[in-house]
Amino acid sequence: MFLILLLTSINPSMAESEKLREIQQWILENQPDVEHIDNKTLSQMLLGNSDSSLVIFDVREEAEYEVSHISNAIRIDPDIDRKSFLERYSSGLENKSVVFYCSVGRRSSDLAEIVGPDLQQAGAGDVVNLKHGIFGWHNQNFPLESNSASTEYIHPYNRWWGRIIERKEFIRFEAD
Numbered sequence: 001m002f003l004i005l006l007l008t009s010i011n012p013s014m015a016e017s018e019k020l021r022e023i024q025q026w027i028l029e030n031q032p033d034v035e036h037i038d039n040k041t042l043s044q045m046l047l048g049n050s051d052s053s054l055v056i057f058d059v060r061e062e063a064e065y066e067v068s069h070i071s072n073a074i075r076i077d078p079d080i081d082r083k084s085f086l087e088r089y090s091s092g093l094e095n096k097s098v099v100f101y102c103s104v105g106r107r108s109s110d111l112a113e114i115v116g117p118d119l120q121q122a123g124a125g126d127v128v129n130l131k132h133g134i135f136g137w138h139n140q141n142f143p144l145e146s147n148s149a150s151t152e153y154i155h156p157y158n159r160w161w162g163r164i165i166e167r168k169e170f171i172r173f174e175a176d
Contacts, residue, residue, distance in 0.1 A: 020132045036131040056099045059108040066175040067155035068144035078107045082114045094123035101130035103157045139166045
């Protein structure tokens with residue numbers, strides 16, 4: 001709830017990247033135990049991931065994922081509980097780096113905070129959240145895919161959150 005209040009106080013003329021920085025700062029202050037990586041680091045990890053040592057979880061709704069996602073990301077329902085996530089995924093994450101992301105980083109930070117310690121105890125490597133979420137990834141022109149094909153489209157979550165997306169001509173609420 002406080003995040004929504006923070007965003008309503010953000011100057012509408014503020015650049016989208018500055019809005020994402022303010023949201024990220026709020027996440028860092030409220031979830032200090034969650035580690036974050038930037039877009040460039042994740043991009044390099046993806047390029048060097050020939051041994052499948054990286055697992056990426058997209059913590060968004062199905063419609064958001066269908067419009068676009070980061071290559072090889074596994075979609076996770078944002079409302080998944082700790083027990084269900086661990087039962088389904090923890091055994092396959094031993095010795096792997098785990099990255100969570102969502103639109104701006106809030107939903108994915110929540111999940112990383114809840115399951116991260118258990119994953120590391122079960123043998124996972126780094127458990128991190130993508131700084132600025134997929135909106136930051138898209139704003140910096142990193143590659144997205146939909147149905148295994150490259151795309152520049154992105155789901156804005158809703159019109160209000162879509163204000164943070166810089167390349168508004170690529171906003172889509174439904175997959176092509």
